[in-house]
Amino acid sequence: MPSRLTAVLLLLAVPWISSCEDAANSSGAQGVSAVPTAALAEAGHVLRRLGFGPTPRELEEVARNGTAWYVAQQLSPEDLDESAWEPLPLWRALLPLPTGEADGTTLAELVERQYVRALWSPRQLSESMTLFWEGHFNTNYWTVFNFVGGNEARAAWIETRENELFRALALGHFEDLLRVSATSPAMLITLDNVLNVAGNPNENFARELVELFSMGVDNGYTQADVEELARCFTGWGVCEKAPADLEDPLSACASGLPGASLAFHFDPARHDAGPKTIFAGTAWELSLPARAGSAGLDDGLDVLRHLSMLPQTAEFVCRKLARKFIADEPPAALVAAARDTWLATGGDIREVLRLLLSSPEFTAPAWRWTKVETPFESLCSTVRALEGLATRRIELTNFRAVLEMRLRQSLFRWLTPDGFPEQGDEQLGTGRLLGRIAFNEWIHLGEGDDLHFDVAGLVRRHGAQPSNAASVVATLGRLCYQERFSPADAALAVEFLTTDEAGQPRPLDPAAADYDLRLKQLAAFMASLPQGVEQ
Amino acid sequence: MSRAPQFRGDLEPRAPLPSRREVLRWVSAAGLLGAASNLSPSAFAGGSPLGSKKLLSIFLRGGNDGLNTLIPLHDAEYFAPSVRPTLRIPAGQALDLGVGGAAFHPALGRAMEVYQAGELAAVARVGRTNSSLSHFANAHVCETAVPQDEGVDEGWIARWSRIAASAEPLAVASVSPQIQRAFLGPKVAAHVPALAQYSLSGSPVAAKILGAGASGLAAAYAGAGPGGNAGYSPAVRATGLTMEACFGAFSALPNPNFASDSFPDDPAQCGAVGLPAAWWAASFLGEVRDALRILAGTPCSVAGVELQGFDHHVGQGGTGGDHAARLLVIGHALRSLRREALQSGLWGDFAVLVTSEFGRTSRENGSGGTDHGRSGVALLAGGGVRGGVHHCDPVSWPSGATLFSADGRYVEHRTDYRVLYAEILERHLGLPSGDLDLVLPDVGSQVGSDFQRLGLFL
Numbered sequence: 006m007p008s009r010l011t012a013v014l015l016l017l018a019v020p021w022i023s024s025c026e027d028a029a030n031s032s033g034a035q036g037v038s039a040v041p042t043a044a045l046a047e048a049g050h051v052l053r054r055l056g057f058g059p060t061p062r063e064l065e066e067v068a069r070n071g072t073a074w075y076v077a078q079q080l081s082p083e084d085l086d087e088s089a090w091e092p093l094p095l096w097r098a099l100l101p102l103p104t105g106e107a108d109g110t111t112l113a114e115l116v117e118r119q120y121v122r123a124l125w126s127p128r129q130l131s132e133s134m135t136l137f138w139e140g141h142f143n144t145n146y147w148t149v150f151n152f153v154g155g156n157e158a159r160a161a162w163i164e165t166r167e168n169e170l171f172r173a174l175a176l177g178h179f180e181d182l183l184r185v186s187a188t189s190p191a192m193l194i195t196l197d198n199v200l201n202v203a204g205n206p207n208e209n210f211a212r213e214l215v216e217l218f219s220m221g222v223d224n225g226y227t228q229a230d231v232e233e234l235a236r237c238f239t240g241w242g243v244c245e246k247a248p249a250d251l252e253d254p255l256s257a258c259a260s261g262l263p264g265a266s267l268a269f270h271f272d273p274a275r276h277d278a279g280p281k282t283i284f285a286g287t288a289w290e291l292s293l294p295a296r297a298g299s300a301g302l303d304d305g306l307d308v309l310r311h312l313s314m315l316p317q318t319a320e321f322v323c324r325k326l327a328r329k330f331i332a333d334e335p336p337a338a339l340v341a342a343a344r345d346t347w348l349a350t351g352g353d354i355r356e357v358l359r360l361l362l363s364s365p366e367f368t369a370p371a372w373r374w375t376k377v378e379t380p381f382e383s384l385c386s387t388v389r390a391l392e393g394l395a396t397r398r399i400e401l402t403n404f405r406a407v408l409e410m411r412l413r414q415s416l417f418r419w420l421t422p423d424g425f426p427e428q429g430d431e432q433l434g435t436g437r438l439l440g441r442i443a444f445n446e447w448i449h450l451g452e453g454d455d456l457h458f459d460v461a462g463l464v465r466r467h468g469a470q471p472s473n474a475a476s477v478v479a480t481l482g483r484l485c486y487q488e489r490f491s492p493a494d495a496a497l498a499v500e501f502l503t504t505d506e507a508g509q510p511r512p513l514d515p516a517a518a519d520y521d522l523r524l525k526q527l528a529a530f531m532a533s534l535p536q537g538v539e540q
Numbered sequence: 541m542s543r544a545p546q547f548r549g550d551l552e553p554r555a556p557l558p559s560r561r562e563v564l565r566w567v568s569a570a571g572l573l574g575a576a577s578n579l580s581p582s583a584f585a586g587g588s589p590l591g592s593k594k595l596l597s598i599f600l601r602g603g604n605d606g607l608n609t610l611i612p613l614h615d616a617e618y619f620a621p622s623v624r625p626t627l628r629i630p631a632g633q634a635l636d637l638g639v640g641g642a643a644f645h646p647a648l649g650r651a652m653e654v655y656q657a658g659e660l661a662a663v664a665r666v667g668r669t670n671s672s673l674s675h676f677a678n679a680h681v682c683e684t685a686v687p688q689d690e691g692v693d694e695g696w697i698a699r700w701s702r703i704a705a706s707a708e709p710l711a712v713a714s715v716s717p718q719i720q721r722a723f724l725g726p727k728v729a730a731h732v733p734a735l736a737q738y739s740l741s742g743s744p745v746a747a748k749i750l751g752a753g754a755s756g757l758a759a760a761y762a763g764a765g766p767g768g769n770a771g772y773s774p775a776v777r778a779t780g781l782t783m784e785a786c787f788g789a790f791s792a793l794p795n796p797n798f799a800s801d802s803f804p805d806d807p808a809q810c811g812a813v814g815l816p817a818a819w820w821a822a823s824f825l826g827e828v829r830d831a832l833r834i835l836a837g838t839p840c841s842v843a844g845v846e847l848q849g850f851d852h853h854v855g856q857g858g859t860g861g862d863h864a865a866r867l868l869v870i871g872h873a874l875r876s877l878r879r880e881a882l883q884s885g886l887w888g889d890f891a892v893l894v895t896s897e898f899g900r901t902s903r904e905n906g907s908g909g910t911d912h913g914r915s916g917v918a919l920l921a922g923g924g925v926r927g928g929v930h931h932c933d934p935v936s937w938p939s940g941a942t943l944f945s946a947d948g949r950y951v952e953h954r955t956d957y958r959v960l961y962a963e964i965l966e967r968h969l970g971l972p973s974g975d976l977d978l979v980l981p982d983v984g985s986q987v988g989s990d991f992q993r994l995g996l997f998l
Binding site: 197200202204205206207208209212216217222223228231374375377410411413420421423426429430431433434435436437438439440442443445446449450493494497500501506508526529530533534535536538539 | 601602672673674675676677693714717718719724728729730731732733737738740741743744745746747748749750751755756757759760761772773775776777779780782783786787848849851853854905906907909911912947
């Protein structure tokens, strides 16, 4: 198995040591108020589509340096220093990354690590793509949890390891991603390949492999192919292995060994050693010889390599990527160009993304604000626009509660193998809009144990006149929505800010005791505006 | 029943051009972003009330095993040890429905109260031609009621709402964690993950944020205010308007007086009434309860819930096990719905449809489960339903010639799933026959025997 993955994991496991020097931006005193609207609009769009929404600092940086600069930077995440990011005490609380189930990690740690990275990591594209692969190769934590008899340390380690590998390969080659997924105990368990045995094949994984993970539904395969594919993956399963053997599917099992972790295991005795022909009679037919013993492992690996380079796979995955970054119905010519890049580069995701993110369509004004954010993206973009901060794990409690209980997006726990829907119309819903408001209420209801928002300080730093309601509103509008904050929005927001709950006028006095609270209430209103779910 | 069809949608094609299919495709292609702009806020201002009929759709997601739900007692092949060595239900334990063939899985015992009242119809062999083996492709077809190659994404319930109930923002509600495809369309449905969470903090600031008239979000969604808010996506605006209507209606719902054992909503309570003590059971019954409250207490005509976990590739179980546990919960839900709707006087106008995207392989696989198949079983219950069993007798289910009648692996269908929709739309929801084709394109003109009506309503 690819040992370079281990190296990357180890690299990631090193705690990011930081001097946490003053990270204050180098902009002028006016902040975003001084940025030309056209540049601000493009920067906002790029940050929303490519990652989890603009922070004030990134808005200024991208507006100043241009989209091409930012895209190039994001395509080389390994060069981006994560050590200076702001919620460092919180991040330290979530380290070190586990290296095996003996480290006793938990689902909560896995979830919160993903929150922290999406919210505050400078590697926005890398995090966005990590979640894209989590969705594309969906596995369900609870299925794993039940399979391992409720052993949380084991189930959480399995999902954490898969998540870290997706992150390490987020911009890598598709074949590697497909292999990481297919050999992950989480996938082996979720789609029943652990029960796939010669003579009694289980076709659950084989079907989704072609339907969801590579070629796309009914796109060049038959039921007979699914049955033949299932034979290729017989003998693929899991067992406990010593730490040094985790990467080797042919290593011995070590049931009950202290320090052992559940890992991918190939059992030749359960493998169907006969010859196999998949996609018989087509231009993409694959014939595999009879393979005895440990050589049988190559059946599945050969299939994964073959599928990775099929034009159907390239087209299917490229359309999903274009859908994520460009539009729910992306231009066919752009999808075709991305597919060609895939086929020319051996499925190099970095190059496919370079093509998509450098295309005129990516920044074209006509495509802006035409997609709906996932619930997770929409919460993240609110927190990021308002520079919300958490320094302790407990401060993410309401974030998680609203996301999971109201918006019903529980990371790593989507039941069906198709992953959380990315398509816009499936994101919208009356319950979702109400849940967003409920989350935004925490901006003004929150106390010490919630995310912290300093809205008054934020608008001041970005050029607002603190006693001028229109100026405060305009500044917040530029931070949250850039060009998509209309005079009509501003009028509603000014009315909100300058009246009390009974609708009576009240002046805005920066010296008043409730000034900070009123600005937080204003932020809660503005974050709830309709464009708060668009991207 | 003879409600005048005055609530036609803006997109309804009365002229021969464009064709109905083309319009559906157009609606779908334009998606929410285009077509919803036709939903002016004033459309929500009034309109006549809908009829008193109510429908609850229960979707069994994952592919419910029809063979072990409605067992063909008369077919010896089902009982052959080689077919379902560990999964088959012994004839002596199946609940004979007294029609010379069919029997329920023993876990459906609680539904027998509804069946014996003559208010539950069980339909075997429900499916379609060119059925896919993909969950997602098949569920898409079941929920849109249009073959997938037509490129239509609007759900059939959303389509009914757009065409027959355009003036009522609360006409249909998806009471489920995710909005079900059947409820997605240009006319926005209410989406209720849980009624208890259809609330805000209660602080005066929350009310101020929501606003009213020309202030707050109400104004933003309505496009009021100086200069209007034409910039918002019409879909978000339409969703927001429906959300405000839902918030008003749902926060005013009276407390229900349901019997304590009807809808236990935590695992311990489920266990206490003989149900699986599991969160999935508790959440599902909570959603059924919320759907009943919405149907009973608001203008909503059609609500939908779903129960996941029917994709039993592994460890399905026969008389016990996971499939039995899920059927037990479905039977309980049917019985509770009938009891509570009788109590509140609603049952006569009430119907419950239970469907799934497909059935499963007739032969048990190597993992004590079954794989994706073709036709399956649908159930329909209600005060106006003609109880009975369809297509599970020696004539319509020939013994020894049915289990492997499709591709040598599956039960071939005898009734197209859209026949059930058509009967519900016409005979229950009162859709004029002339409008059936608007909601279910081409169904009216189908001449195949699988499109013959079953007469499910009295």
